Amino acid sequence: MEQSLFAGIDVSEDRLDVAINQGDEILEFYSIPHTEDEISHLIEKFQKTSPSLIIVERSGGLERSLVACLAGAGLPVVANNPRQVRDFAKATGILAKSDKIDARTMARFAAAVKPPQRPIKDAERQQLADRVARRRQLVHMLAQEKNRLSRSLGPVRADIQHHISYLQERLDKSNKDIDQIIKGTALYHDTLELLSSVPGIGPVTSASLIADCPELGSLNRRQIAALVGTAPFNRDSGKRSGTRCVWGGRRTVRAHLYMATISAIKCNHKIKSFYTRLIAAGKKPKVAITACMRKLITILNAMVKNQEPWQTSAA
Secondary structure, eight states: OOOOEEEEEEEOSSEEEEEEEETTEEEEEEEEESSHHHHHHHHHHHHHHOOSEEEEEOOTTTTHHHHHHHHHTTOOEEEEOHHHHHHHHHHTTOOOOOHHHHHHHHHHHHHHHOOOOOOOOOHHHHHHHHHHHHHHHHHHHHHHHHHHHTTOOHHHHHHHHHHHHHHHHHHHHHHHHHHHHHHTSHHHHHHHHHHHTSTTOOHHHHHHHHHHOTTTTTSOHHHHHHHHTOOEEOOEETTEEOOOEEOOSOHHHHHHHHHHHHHHHHHOHHHHHHHHHHHHTTOOHHHHHHHHHHHHHHHHHHHHHHTOOHHHHHO
């Protein structure tokens, strides 16, 4: 019986290092320039060999075009967290690190772990994600400048005020662009309507969930909580029973979810009553807020999955 092929691709600005694994050994390794023509040739080769899984390591956005092309060609591709691959390398005794070693390790990781495929952002969703990320950067820069303004005098203060006005204009433009993209796509607009029906969920949180969490509505409650980073994990060993804590997940989505939860605790009767019960039971506020975040993302996930607005879900 012929064994399946697994591929690992390390992405750099100028080069793609490709390793092909079959069974317990690396069958092939080669490097190609990181160009559109070479990516097209690579896709043709993969379509002939039909690998069971292709792992591409996330490289700060350099992998986006490659992943989009592979997914568009119908190939099974996963953009994987580099930390997982690095931990796998250490677990198998590989301490050295280079692009060639990383590509080989990813191919072995694909064969051994077989990480599940998740929805790949299409061009439209990637554009929305870029806009949301840019908005986040503008908000951060505005906060920095406002902090500097409180400690500045004279000409420097005037310069900072001018920059704040400019950043505010760009933020307003960014908000309009995000709103236009969402309203221009029926699927995004319908999801926005569902999410916005929940007290405490505003347009910024909704846009972040649509852009950065395409899995929303396709996973069960445990999976979506773990994906966002609100699921508690055990820390037990022998007779020791450690305190469970949340870990990992998508930081940007979790940050927006945190702010939405703080708002929901004040204005959403379900989340507010849940938080009150936890505090009355002796839970610390931080633990109670995290539990409310998990409950809120679970509710949102169920609403999107069932296409039911908040009023129906509450009933």
